[in-house]
Amino acid sequence: MTLSGKQYIGNTLSEQGSQTFAGINPATGQKLETEFFEATPQEVGQAVELANHSLSIYRKKTPQEKAAFLERIADEILALGDALIKRCMAETALPEARLLGERGRTTGQLKLFAQVVREGSWIDARIDTALPDRQPLPRPDIRQMHIPLGVVGIFGASNFPFAFSVAGGDTASALAAGCPVVVKGHPAHPGTSEMVASAIRKAAQETGMPEGVFSMVQGTSHEVGMAIVTHPLIKAVGFTGSFRGGKALFDAAAKREEPIPVYAEMGSTNPVFILPGALQERGEKIADGLSKSVTMGVGQFCTNPGLVITQTSELTQQFLKQTASHLQQTPAATMLTPGIQQAFHKGIQHLKSISDVQVLAETEVVSGSNQAAAVLLQSSSKVLTDNPALAEEVFGPSTVAITCDSKEEMLEIARNLKGHLTATIHGTQNDLEENRELIEILTTKVGRLLINGYPTGVEVGYAMVHGGPYPATTDARSTSVGTAAIKRFARPVCYQDFPDSLLPEALQNQNPQGIWRLLNGEWTKNEI
Numbered sequence: 001m002t003l004s005g006k007q008y009i010g011n012t013l014s015e016q017g018s019q020t021f022a023g024i025n026p027a028t029g030q031k032l033e034t035e036f037f038e039a040t041p042q043e044v045g046q047a048v049e050l051a052n053h054s055l056s057i058y059r060k061k062t063p064q065e066k067a068a069f070l071e072r073i074a075d076e077i078l079a080l081g082d083a084l085i086k087r088c089m090a091e092t093a094l095p096e097a098r099l100l101g102e103r104g105r106t107t108g109q110l111k112l113f114a115q116v117v118r119e120g121s122w123i124d125a126r127i128d129t130a131l132p133d134r135q136p137l138p139r140p141d142i143r144q145m146h147i148p149l150g151v152v153g154i155f156g157a158s159n160f161p162f163a164f165s166v167a168g169g170d171t172a173s174a175l176a177a178g179c180p181v182v183v184k185g186h187p188a189h190p191g192t193s194e195m196v197a198s199a200i201r202k203a204a205q206e207t208g209m210p211e212g213v214f215s216m217v218q219g220t221s222h223e224v225g226m227a228i229v230t231h232p233l234i235k236a237v238g239f240t241g242s243f244r245g246g247k248a249l250f251d252a253a254a255k256r257e258e259p260i261p262v263y264a265e266m267g268s269t270n271p272v273f274i275l276p277g278a279l280q281e282r283g284e285k286i287a288d289g290l291s292k293s294v295t296m297g298v299g300q301f302c303t304n305p306g307l308v309i310t311q312t313s314e315l316t317q318q319f320l321k322q323t324a325s326h327l328q329q330t331p332a333a334t335m336l337t338p339g340i341q342q343a344f345h346k347g348i349q350h351l352k353s354i355s356d357v358q359v360l361a362e363t364e365v366v367s368g369s370n371q372a373a374a375v376l377l378q379s380s381s382k383v384l385t386d387n388p389a390l391a392e393e394v395f396g397p398s399t400v401a402i403t404c405d406s407k408e409e410m411l412e413i414a415r416n417l418k419g420h421l422t423a424t425i426h427g428t429q430n431d432l433e434e435n436r437e438l439i440e441i442l443t444t445k446v447g448r449l450l451i452n453g454y455p456t457g458v459e460v461g462y463a464m465v466h467g468g469p470y471p472a473t474t475d476a477r478s479t480s481v482g483t484a485a486i487k488r489f490a491r492p493v494c495y496q497d498f499p500d501s502l503l504p505e506a507l508q509n510q511n512p513q514g515i516w517r518l519l520n521g522e523w524t525k526n527e528i
Contacts, residue, residue: 001083007216008215009046010050017043021219022035023091025091026093026370038218039219041223048215051213051215052180052233054213059148066114072203076199077103077167085103099162109168126143127517128141129519130497142495142496146177147490149179149489151234152170155241158336161186161192174236174489178490182215184224200214226249229256234260239265245266247264266474267302267395268446268468269304272308273310273414273425275425276311278426287319292326294374304455304456305399305454305456308401323376327376328361332369333397340396351390357400361376376401379402380404381403383402417445418445418469421455445468446469458481467479467480
């Protein structure tokens with residue numbers, strides 16, 4: 001397809017602004033073809049107002065119609081073929097195999113949400129039938145279900161140009177919940193964003209969805225994003241990115257006349273605890289797996305293991321040498337943007353400036369090449385206590401190894417952790433039995449706890465939690481990956497003493513949708 005560089009406002013391509021920007025090939029630094037217009041506040045307003053107008057129509061679409069829309073989006077993305085992959089490679093320097101896999105994940109989660117919508121029990125229908133003879137007071141007929149929250153503003157992420165971007169998990173879950181969306185494409189991959197936006201718009205037209213159910217605006221300035229968050233018709237926001245960006249959106253949303261939820265996933269250092277028995281049993285294997293996890297995607301995953309905690313021993317020193325050797329052998333690679341690369345090197349230099357921090361592995365890269373190589377730093381639990389910055393995320397291929405003199409020091413590190421997306425424990429069965437307290441502490445600190453694995457790689461399914469306590473996210477009760485993500489963009493509504501004919505289908509006596517409902521305290525598909 002030929003890129004327009006314009007805003008996608010419903011079915012209209014808009015170019016009201018005068019400022020433009022271009023995609024950059026991070027491997028060469030060259031500007032890519034097509035200038036993209038910076039969205040104006042007026043264009044953002046038009047997109048939000050059109051989305052709000054579509055809400056009354058879209059929310060009434062049947063589960064089958066919404067599911068067909070989601071599936072058609074997946075089909076239209078695939079129909080873009082190699083052109084989409086090639087444009088994305090040029091804008092991100094990500095390899096073809098990675099992008100093919102990510103495209104598959106993106107279309108797969110769209111189809112998974114279609115299944116969720118068709119099955120229907122996500123709305124959590126609850127019915128307490130009337131008890132007119134109850135003493136001392138009768139009970140009214142009370143019925144509850146979840147309905148769409150309203151128009152959702154969504155921000156694409158830099159590191160997942162498909163799966164966390166224009167048609168990513170936030171968009172899929174919001175549309176599945178019945179909410180129209182206004183997406184801000186990430187400026188690091190504007191061409192990719194426009195191509196995916198065209199697929200969603202075509203899917204909406206072909207499946208009879210109301211105009212405005214999807215819009216996308218682009219821009220490099222903070223003003224474009226803030227115009228979305230502060231618009232009074234926006235009812236929720238989904239964001240994946242930096243702590244600074246997510247916190248700014250959260251604060252802006254909280255200051256509105258009508259505060260709204262911001263579901264911001266802001267990254268973490270994802271601590272890995274390696275217990276003595278595991279080191280003795282398979283230290284070399286853990287070193288290899290950890291090194292691959294640290295360098296996967298040039299370390300540009302929000303689940304990158306950036307902190308490793310072990311107890312001091314000869315085995316630990318051997319393990320660190322093995323890890324350093326693996327990292328030294330991993331070639332430098334191009335990062336997503338020059339800004340990310342510069343922030344990575346600045347963060348590493350800051351950590352190296354802390355007293356008693358040793359560099360165990362670091363390979364030099366060509367200055368100005370936009371590449372990064374793996375870095376392994378080492379220090380002690382005492383230094384970590386005095387310098388909490390060692391436990392803060394440095395987005396890129398690095399990790400900090402912290403050695404402890406005792407089990408109690410390790411537990412104290414766990415107690416002092418802030419919120420993270422994940423934590424990992426490597427241990428034998430005996431290790432794990434002897435460290436139940438560590439497990440209990442970590443469940444209060446993270447959204448996902450792994451045993452003998454690596455945090456990179458987030459499965460899209462029914463049980464996944466990709467979230468965690470602040471500052472990993474702005475709402476520890478939610479997940480941005482998996483089918484439970486749909487609940488972020490819905491709210492419960494109660495209907496009391498309604499005639500059956502006026503109730504939503506999901507709550508009617510005959511259960512025409514055939515969904516699971518909590519009827520007088522028991523889950524059933526039966527009629528009333």
